[in-house]
Amino acid sequence: MEGQTGPNYQSKPRAPASQDLLGLDLDRRPGAAPLFRQLRDGVRAALLSGTLAEGMRLPPEREMAAALGVNRTTVTRAYQELVADGLVEARGSAGTVVLPPAGAVAPAPPEAPPWLLSLPALGEGSLGPDPTLLRDVAASMNAGLSLAAGTPGPDLLPVTELTDCLQEGLAAWGREALGYGAVEGFGPLREVIASRLGAGLVGPGDGVLVVSGATQGLALVARALVEPGDDVVVEAPAYPGALQTFALAGARLIGVPVDGDGIRTDVLEAVLARRRVRLVVVQPTYHNPTGAVLSPGRRERLLALARRFGVPILEDDPYHELRFADTGPGPLKLADRSGAVIYLATFSKTVLPGLRVGWIAAAQPLLDRLVLAKQFSDLNTNATGQVMLARFLESGRYEPHLRAMRSVYRQRSHRLRRELAGLAEHLEVPGPPGGGFYLWCRLRAGPQARLLAALAAREGVAVVAGDAFGVGPVRSADRVRLSYSTCSPEVAPEAVRRLRAALEQLPATTVTGRDAPVVV
Numbered sequence: 001m002e003g004q005t006g007p008n009y010q011s012k013p014r015a016p017a018s019q020d021l022l023g024l025d026l027d028r029r030p031g032a033a034p035l036f037r038q039l040r041d042g043v044r045a046a047l048l049s050g051t052l053a054e055g056m057r058l059p060p061e062r063e064m065a066a067a068l069g070v071n072r073t074t075v076t077r078a079y080q081e082l083v084a085d086g087l088v089e090a091r092g093s094a095g096t097v098v099l100p101p102a103g104a105v106a107p108a109p110p111e112a113p114p115w116l117l118s119l120p121a122l123g124e125g126s127l128g129p130d131p132t133l134l135r136d137v138a139a140s141m142n143a144g145l146s147l148a149a150g151t152p153g154p155d156l157l158p159v160t161e162l163t164d165c166l167q168e169g170l171a172a173w174g175r176e177a178l179g180y181g182a183v184e185g186f187g188p189l190r191e192v193i194a195s196r197l198g199a200g201l202v203g204p205g206d207g208v209l210v211v212s213g214a215t216q217g218l219a220l221v222a223r224a225l226v227e228p229g230d231d232v233v234v235e236a237p238a239y240p241g242a243l244q245t246f247a248l249a250g251a252r253l254i255g256v257p258v259d260g261d262g263i264r265t266d267v268l269e270a271v272l273a274r275r276r277v278r279l280v281v282v283q284p285t286y287h288n289p290t291g292a293v294l295s296p297g298r299r300e301r302l303l304a305l306a307r308r309f310g311v312p313i314l315e316d317d318p319y320h321e322l323r324f325a326d327t328g329p330g331p332l333k334l335a336d337r338s339g340a341v342i343y344l345a346t347f348s349k350t351v352l353p354g355l356r357v358g359w360i361a362a363a364q365p366l367l368d369r370l371v372l373a374k375q376f377s378d379l380n381t382n383a384t385g386q387v388m389l390a391r392f393l394e395s396g397r398y399e400p401h402l403r404a405m406r407s408v409y410r411q412r413s414h415r416l417r418r419e420l421a422g423l424a425e426h427l428e429v430p431g432p433p434g435g436g437f438y439l440w441c442r443l444r445a446g447p448q449a450r451l452l453a454a455l456a457a458r459e460g461v462a463v464v465a466g467d468a469f470g471v472g473p474v475r476s477a478d479r480v481r482l483s484y485s486t487c488s489p490e491v492a493p494e495a496v497r498r499l500r501a502a503l504e505q506l507p508a509t510t511v512t513g514r515d516a517p518v519v520v
Contacts, residue, residue: 232280350402417429
């Protein structure tokens with residue numbers, strides 16, 4: 001066409017960072033810090049954490065004031081202080097722009113092709129305030145001390161045993177085991193899962209599907225069961241990976257509060273009575289992030305609600321085998337008699353994260369649907385990992401390994417809690433956990449978790465702000481998740497010393513009450 005010099009793409013101006021991206025949650029209770037200071041500190045935390053990058057624009061003052069429900073002068077004063085600190089610069093009609101760190105020479109950003117600039121944000125902004133959280137937590141393992149990583153301690157990985165198991169597995173099953181395999185998974189691995197780990201879980205009408213970690217299991221269930229606009233119940237707070245997976249599938253997430261006895265089934269019943277819910281997603285045992293265990297009474301009621309309303313339950317169960325006592329709560333699916341529960345487990349927490357091997361047990365008709373979805377995802381899970389695990393389970397090495405891990409994690413949780421006792425003026429630490437990886441702690445300074453995470457990173461220790469686990473308006477902004485799984489007794493004192501240094505930098509506030517759970 002005459003005069004056309006390139007593809008007909010419409011250029012889009014770069015929009016300013018949204019208030020949702022900043023994750024600001026102002027505390028208006030008596031004794032709280034002035035609103036302008038909370039706004040200033042919230043933006044500063046976003047800068048320190050990398051949520052706001054050089055060149056991004058802050059929301060215009062009028063829009064920010066409207067979004068937060070404050071006077072425009074409050075926003076103006078906060079922005080002025082950020083300008084005075086050299087963190088941002090007011091550029092007239094161009095807005096208030098983030099500056100590079102002092103003394104830094106920023107490299108020229110790579111120029112994106114026009115077609116890429118025309119695409120909407122992945123998930124249309126539905127991935128929460130920390131869309132890169134899982135990647136960032138994984139990176140924290142190699143960047144100083146980590147109280148953030150939800151992974152086994154590197155010193156506990158059974159590397160020698162797995163190496164031996166690979167050789168033994170190849171001797172038993174031949175090189176053919178390393179070729180393209182069945183989408184459902186390596187036969188000997190599925191058999192030993194069903195007979196040992198899945199004893200009582202895999203019923204007569206059930207099947208087992210091997211998946212590439214629990215992350216793929218969540219994605220397959222979302223793809224096979226959820227259509228855009230469907231209502232999906234999740235716990236509040238909840239594992240960010242599950243929230244992001246179902247949000248990316250277009251689900252409307254309904255948060256139901258979690259307390260010390262797990263998900264509030266009384267609230268869930270009210271939700272199911274008025275909404276057409278497609279799926280309920282729960283972690284009943286050593287819940288991430290709270291560590292809660294669903295009580296026996298609530299387990300019975302949850303299964304009864306699933307039968308009554310005809311709603312399936314996805315049980316995401318990475319932690320039940322990491323109990324500290326010899327016996328403990330088993331999976332919810334053990335009590336399921338109606339086929340309502342889809343059971344998802346992983347070896348990433350108990351054996352080796354890098355294997356990326358997990359499994360699903362469900363009624364065979366549903367499993368057939370999941371197999372079809374997996375076929376279009378990766379065809380089959382990595383063969384080497386399946387061979388190693390099959391032999392590891394079959395040979396009897398798995399149970400002694402689990403017992404050793406349980407003992408170590410019990411010791412690490414006790415040591416970390418003992419060190420944290422010295423921070424009582426800053427941090428409310430829960431009682432001794434019964435298993436899992438996490439301590440769900442409350443900041444006495446109020447909803448400043450994002451700022452704390454940024455300050456802690458600057459001190460050289462990684463923590464996870466509670467905001468990342470929030471659903472809708474329930475942000476858990478006064479909470480922080482601390483993990484003891486990789487925190488050996490030798491490094492715990494130094495990790496807590498650095499955490500104290502970060503806590504002492506928080507603006508002082510007086511908290512007069514606790515945040516009440518809210519149903520989205």
